[in-house]
Amino acid sequence: QKEVEQDPGPLSVPEGAIVSLNCTYSNSAFQYFMWYRQYSRKGPELLMYTYSSGNKEDGRFTAQVDKSSKYISLFIRDSQPSDSATYLCAMSADAGGTSYGKLTFGQGTILTVHP
Amino acid sequence: DAGVTQSPTHLIKTRGQQVTLRCSPKSGHDTVSWYQQALGQGPQFIFQYYEEEERQRGNFPDRFSGHQFPNYSSELNVNALLLGDSALYLCASSFLVNTEAFFGQGTRLTVV
Numbered sequence: 359q360k361e362v363e364q365d366p367g368p369l370s371v372p373e374g375a376i377v378s379l380n381c382t383y384s385n386s387a388f389q390y391f392m393w394y395r396q397y398s399r400k401g402p403e404l405l406m407y408t409y410s411s412g413n414k415e416d417g418r419f420t421a422q423v424d425k426s427s428k429y430i431s432l433f434i435r436d437s438q439p440s441d442s443a444t445y446l447c448a449m450s451a452d453a454g455g456t457s458y459g460k461l462t463f464g465q466g467t468i469l470t471v472h473p
Numbered sequence: 474d475a476g477v478t479q480s481p482t483h484l485i486k487t488r489g490q491q492v493t494l495r496c497s498p499k500s501g502h503d504t505v506s507w508y509q510q511a512l513g514q515g516p517q518f519i520f521q522y523y524e525e526e527e528r529q530r531g532n533f534p535d536r537f538s539g540h541q542f543p544n545y546s547s548e549l550n551v552n553a554l555l556l557g558d559s560a561l562y563l564c565a566s567s568f569l570v571n572t573e574a575f576f577g578q579g580t581r582l583t584v585v
Binding site: 362364366390392394399400401402403404407446448458459460461462463464465466 | 479504506508513514515516517518521523528529563565567573575576577578579581
């Protein structure tokens with residue numbers, strides 16, 4: 359079993375839709391949770407960075423972390439064609455943990471927003 | 474402010490050869506990590522350098538080695554290349570051994 363599971367999709371939505379992307383994980387030591395966006399043939403771009411449980415909002419993006427369920431989500435409101443990309447979740451442990459400073463990624467979800 | 478820069482962007486090598494990839498971290502960052510991303514997969518952690526020392530290593534063979542220089546830039550070396558080493562190699566930098574990491578555009582390595 360992989361430490362981080364992410365549905366690879368692909369996910370196709372109309373412009374303006376609310377998109378929900380999710381990851382589950384098994385390592386209870388994970389404390390830092392990130393979402394990256396990766397366009398084709400480019401490096402990942404950091405979208406959201408959160409510590410422990412809770413919600414964080416940044417413009418059209420909202421990240422949620424539920425540590426009790428080992429489940430994280432990224433919501434994209436008013437999706438645009440320019441949001442079409444692969445979305446990667448990533449996690450790391452706290453200082454002192456064996457995974458501190460090392461990011462463990464999900465497989466990535468391919469999202470297409472069509473006009 | 475320059476972000477993380479990697480060179481070269483593309484590279485074709487023959488099986489058995491050796492390759493060196495280079496990375497300059499984002500200004501103000503002192504920690505560099507390397508990842509391998511196969512097509513359709515998430516990046517896999519190779520190793521991390523801080524204060525010119527390898528601090529953590531992922532599940533990669535000794536054919537993969539690295540170095541960090543006093544100016545915080547880094548190199549990834551791969552010896553005895555295999556066809557399976559074909560991938561996008563990503564460099565990420567951060568301040569201290571931190572998880573808020575920023576990635577470069579990657580080096581696409583093709584082994585033939």
